[in-house]
Amino acid sequence: MAAVNTSNTDLRIAQRQHHRQQFISRLLLTLVTGAIVFVFIFPIWFWFTASFKTFTGIFQLPPQLLGFETTDTWWSVVIGGRPYVEAVREAVGATAGTGGAGTVGYYTVPFLLNSVFYAVASTLVTLLIATPTAYALSRFTMRGKQNVVFFILSTRFMPAFAAVLPITLIYRALEIDDTRFGLVMAHVLINLPIATLLLKSFFDDVPSELDDAAMVDGCTRFGAFWRIIVRYVAPGMAAAAVLCLIFSWNEFIFSLYLIRIPDLRPVSVTFATFDSSSGGTEWGFLAAAGTAAMIPVFIFILFVQRNLIRGLTLGAVRG
Amino acid sequence: MAHSDGVLVGTPAPTVAVAGHKRRFFSGENPWLWLSPALIFLLLYSLGPLLYNIYLSFHEFNARRKEFLFVEFENWTTLFSDSRFQNAISITLQYVVIALIVQVLLGILIAVLLDARPFGVGLMQTLIILPMVTAPTVAGMLFRLLNHSEFGYVNFLFERAGIVTRAEPLLGGSGENALLGVLIVEVWQWTPFVVLIVLAGLKSIPTEVVEASQVDGANWWQRFWRIKLPLLSTVLTIAILFRLVDLFRVFDYVVILTSGGPALRTESLSYYGYVNTFQQVNFGYGATLGVFVMVLVWVVAFSYIRIFRVKW
Numbered sequence: 001m002a003a004v005n006t007s008n009t010d011l012r013i014a015q016r017q018h019h020r021q022q023f024i025s026r027l028l029l030t031l032v033t034g035a036i037v038f039v040f041i042f043p044i045w046f047w048f049t050a051s052f053k054t055f056t057g058i059f060q061l062p063p064q065l066l067g068f069e070t071t072d073t074w075w076s077v078v079i080g081g082r083p084y085v086e087a088v089r090e091a092v093g094a095t096a097g098t099g100g101a102g103t104v105g106y107y108t109v110p111f112l113l114n115s116v117f118y119a120v121a122s123t124l125v126t127l128l129i130a131t132p133t134a135y136a137l138s139r140f141t142m143r144g145k146q147n148v149v150f151f152i153l154s155t156r157f158m159p160a161f162a163a164v165l166p167i168t169l170i171y172r173a174l175e176i177d178d179t180r181f182g183l184v185m186a187h188v189l190i191n192l193p194i195a196t197l198l199l200k201s202f203f204d205d206v207p208s209e210l211d212d213a214a215m216v217d218g219c220t221r222f223g224a225f226w227r228i229i230v231r232y233v234a235p236g237m238a239a240a241a242v243l244c245l246i247f248s249w250n251e252f253i254f255s256l257y258l259i260r261i262p263d264l265r266p267v268s269v270t271f272a273t274f275d276s277s278s279g280g281t282e283w284g285f286l287a288a289a290g291t292a293a294m295i296p297v298f299i300f301i302l303f304v305q306r307n308l309i310r311g312l313t314l315g316a317v318r319g
Numbered sequence: 320m321a322h323s324d325g326v327l328v329g330t331p332a333p334t335v336a337v338a339g340h341k342r343r344f345f346s347g348e349n350p351w352l353w354l355s356p357a358l359i360f361l362l363l364y365s366l367g368p369l370l371y372n373i374y375l376s377f378h379e380f381n382a383r384r385k386e387f388l389f390v391e392f393e394n395w396t397t398l399f400s401d402s403r404f405q406n407a408i409s410i411t412l413q414y415v416v417i418a419l420i421v422q423v424l425l426g427i428l429i430a431v432l433l434d435a436r437p438f439g440v441g442l443m444q445t446l447i448i449l450p451m452v453t454a455p456t457v458a459g460m461l462f463r464l465l466n467h468s469e470f471g472y473v474n475f476l477f478e479r480a481g482i483v484t485r486a487e488p489l490l491g492g493s494g495e496n497a498l499l500g501v502l503i504v505e506v507w508q509w510t511p512f513v514v515l516i517v518l519a520g521l522k523s524i525p526t527e528v529v530e531a532s533q534v535d536g537a538n539w540w541q542r543f544w545r546i547k548l549p550l551l552s553t554v555l556t557i558a559i560l561f562r563l564v565d566l567f568r569v570f571d572y573v574v575i576l577t578s579g580g581p582a583l584r585t586e587s588l589s590y591y592g593y594v595n596t597f598q599q600v601n602f603g604y605g606a607t608l609g610v611f612v613m614v615l616v617w618v619v620a621f622s623y624i625r626i627f628r629v630k631w
Binding site for chain 1: 630
């Protein structure tokens with residue numbers, strides 16, 4: 001009797017020790033991983049806090065990450081639309097000229113709205129074109145299919161600066177230069193290969209027996225695609241939409257040259273012009289405007305991050 | 320009869336049609352009909368500019384008379400004797416190789432750590448995505464502050480660590496460390512991409528495989544090196560392909576951070592082409608560089624896809 005009891009307690013002690021060791025090693029793992037993740041997050045946190053720091057606080061070394069003196073000067077101009085001169089006089093005491101943003105000013109809201117428009121419109125057009133294309137690449141076997149896929153992929157290969165000039169000239173001939181429509185179509189160009197290859201991988205997951213069954217029941221090929229199969233790739237369309245929205249939001253060089261009317265620019269371009277020669281580099285405003293340009297995408301990511309991996313590898317890696 | 324033949328003109332013959340049926344273009348079974356909207360669009364927007372650039376690369380723009388003069392192969396012969404072009408190639412190659420190695424190794428490391436399930440793994444996974452979805456212009460500007468020679472915190476830390484000096488900061492000075500300054504942003508933004516992909520790969524490895532090797536007495540390192548890494552090769556191949564295509568065209572960070580300077584020490588091929596086209600109005604030479612980069616990326620990607628048998 002006594003012997004059994006001892007061995008039981010021994011076992012329990014050994015078990016507890018094992019658990020404790022496991023806990024400690026997992027804690028160590030958490031510390032190491034957390035430290036590395038912190039390094040990656042630090043710049044964003046720094047940028048975010050800088051947008052609330054006072055004029056001198058931004059330049060403090062090492063930077064204070066918590067408990068710093070806060071001000072809403074930068075945000076009141078960037079989001080609130082307060083006049084630049086008034087805000088700077090309050091923050092620094094003196095103003096000279098219009099500041100780094102020039103006559104455009106640091107008020108960012110209209111450009112955020114422009115970006116939303118370009119992102120949503122180009123995503124819709126992209127999905128409209130990409131879905132039938134992806135369906136065909138998934139369902140039909142024809143000669144040169146891999147070549148078609150490589151061609152679609154290869155439209156990513158040309159450096160943007162080289163594509164801008166010809167497209168500008170084509171647009172001028174069609175009289176759609178400096179229009180929203182023109183830029184939306186350029187963003188479709190960037191996103192179409194991505195969306196097509198991604199959607200193809202989702203169509204591949206839907207058994208083609210479903211198409212056959214629908215067609216036996218009297219659907220045409222197009223009817224089977226439209227009424228039945230498209231429903232099954234809805235998650236894929238969501239994943240493609242996520243990517244299209246992000247890439248369109250972040251796109252820079254097409255937006256810079258295809259739209260030269262300042263009022264029509266998306267936020268990525270306007271932000272880059274905030275550091276112009278018309279004034280000094282005003283980091284408080286830049287931090288606030290930069291953060292404002294990040295937040296919509298970040299909130300978006302929180303909801304859809306599961307779709308991201310598959311999207312970024314155009315469906316080749318199932319996340 | 321006649322009208323259906325007329326429709327066929329100019330379209331590649333569909334090879335797989337139902338046997339015995341007459342092949343018509345406007346048929347739900349014709350793949351090229353399905354593909355046509357995308358192909359027309361892509362031909363217009365990507366083949367069009369490519370052909371136009373090839374055309375431009377044999378011409379020179381006369382700014383005063385505003386016309387293009389045919390110059391045969393002059394742009395191309397200039398290209399291969401241009402020392403600034405050679406500099407740009409060397410900068411681009413350094414950038415691609417260093418960034419790729421660091422991103423892949425660091426990416427695998429972080430993915431393996433996350434795969435071992437530390438506390439709060441879900442949160443960490445979400446947070447590490449954020450750099451990747453930041454606009455390159457915003458990221459560039461952010462690091463212009465962090466890498467600043469006087470009040471940049473990253474520069475400050477690197478100076479402490481003895482990697483850069485006061486006279487040769489990350490940005491500025493004679494440009495000795497400027498490429499490092501650009502690479503920091505690149506690594507910061509795109510290592511998470513490798514992390515995500517490798518993590519997805521690790522999760523797709525069946526647990527039986529790993530457990531079996533554990534039973535056979537494989538230690539942690541053997542399990543990683545002999546079992547997991549070979550199984551990861553497919554996802555790594557894809558990740559590297561995408562990084563390669565983008566790295567060769569590096570442009571946004573250079574524009575925002577350094578404008579190619581100091582002393583051309585961060586001037587990538589794309590940036591040099593951009594300078595020619597948009598700053599010096601050398602449309603012909605700029606187009607030549609554009610075609611060169613395109614062909615370079617094409618050759619690299621094509622050989623890569625052939626060697627590693629990437630398929631969609």
